[in-house]
Amino acid sequence: MTIIIDPQASGIAGNMLIGAFVDLGADADELKEIMEKSAFEFGKIEVTFEKVSKHGIDSTFCHVEMLEQKPCINYREFISKIENLDLNENVLETSIRIFRRIAEAESKVHGKTLDEVHFHEVGASDAVADVIGSVYAFYSLGYDLQKVIGLPIAVGGGRVKTAHGTIPVPAPAVVEILKDANMVGGPVDSELATPTGSAIYMELCDEIKEFIPQIKAKNVGYGAGRKDFDHPNVLRIIESSDITESDRIDVIETNLDHLTGEEIGYLFDTLLDIGASDVSITPIIMKKNRQGSLLKVISKRERREDIINAIFKETGSLGIRIAPHMHRGIAKREFETKTFDINGKDYDVTFKIGYVNGKVISKRPEYEDLKRIAKETGLALREVKELVR
Incomplete structure (x- = not known):
């Protein structure tokens, strides 16, 4: 399958993603339990799901009501609490990457280091619920094994009040997060793309495209936004079949010019043993006409860090190149x-x-x-x- 995340009409937010995933078959009761439990360290929330009509579009609304908010904490302490949550390893790692995207955007906008960031968006219990709920639903539907394409994001317009004062839409953190994505202003004077929704989008999407590619749509889910406009305030996610099957991989490579044949052979076996999908070693000519070898490893995303650490340990390499979220056509x-x-x-x-x-x-x-x-x-x-x- 190919998964199309389409925020062209009304932008994107964490609860809109969750609503669309539930519309496509994710278990609402399971998500409610996961979201409320995960957010408990940061405050008390209540999650409900309901079917709503947004200008004639039947959609699922995920409502996250904040009942009690604990004091804001810094980024390092926040991540430490997230790491201790009882979650699937893939869900946990992906969620942490999303939180880091938001933290890095906030730190750059405000001129602070990550250690100095006390940002309200990620520290809020409802944002924790949105991120973990979205990622949990994404994996429960098996979308991590599919190609995910993101279409341009409607970001809205006007101004919005934040903890840092009144700022223009899109908010500076949203612009920072959505670098290299396609943004479209409007169609209303209101904030349509939240930092949380934008960060989830950037982490889950493998490709950002201007238009829907040639596909055959199979299922469509609609996640409702909280606000009402003169157009359907929904996020659309499309499940489609593709001409060829695909597999999401990371490609990891580095140059070797100082290992013996025995050491290279040992490295080859070690990488396969820890989960590399494929390993190849190609003779190359390096700078100053030195003979060397190009080590190239194909890896599933969940094995990437183990493989990188093994390469550093066994080779003493000073630099490893990573091409993440690539796709290969597979029979x-x-x-x-x-x-x-x-x-x-x-x-x-x-x-x-x-x-x-x-x-x-x-x-x-x-x-x-x-x-x-x-x-x-x-x-x-x-x-x-x-x-x-």
Whole structure:
């Protein structure tokens, strides 16, 4: 699938994302429990969901009511409390990255370091609920395995009152967070894109596009905003099928020019053991005509930090390049086991079968099965491969 987050009409906020995810099938009761429990360290909230009509558009409204707010704390203390929450590791890590986006934007706008930031938006219990609720719903729907495209964000206009006084819309922190995104002013004189919603959007989206790409829409969810305008105040999320399947990956690479062959081989095995999807090492010519090797690792996002730490530890590299949230087109894969009579004995061989658009493009026996048969029979590996072909 491809997931399209469409905030072109009425911007984006955390509760609008949650409402749209619930509209698409996320469990509202489960989200209510997670959100209220996660926010408890920062204040008391009550979460409710209801179906509403926004200018004729049937949508889900997630209402987060703040009942009690605890005093604001600094960023480091805030993150420490978040890290102690009883949440899935992926949900926790993604949520922390979102909070950091907001903190960095606030620190830059106000000329402070992260240690000095006491910003009200992230410290508020309702913002904690919005971030963790959005991320939890995102993972519960399996969207972390899909390509996520963000369309331009309507940011609104006019002025808004904040803890720092009256400021123009979009707020400076929103502009900072949405760097490299496509923003559209209006269509009303009101704040449409919140810092929290903007940070969630930037973290979850893999690509920012001007228009909807060629897709086949399958399901659509609408999350309602709190305000009423002369147009539907909703965020739209579209589930669509794509021409090819895709897989979200990170590509990690660094140059090596000082390791022995044995050390490179050990590094290769170590990276696969800790969860790298693929590892390749290519001979290269480096500056001053030195011979070296390019180490390239394909990794799922949840394994990225472990892999980076292993590369630093085993290579002593001073710099590692990371291309996050890339997509690779992948064929649909199935596994089929067949039994073969080889030298009077039955052996099971598993085949990996690849499909594109319903057509078989490859059907290959698994190497480990071929190796086992070769060792047991004394045949050459290529002979075993020919016999099962």
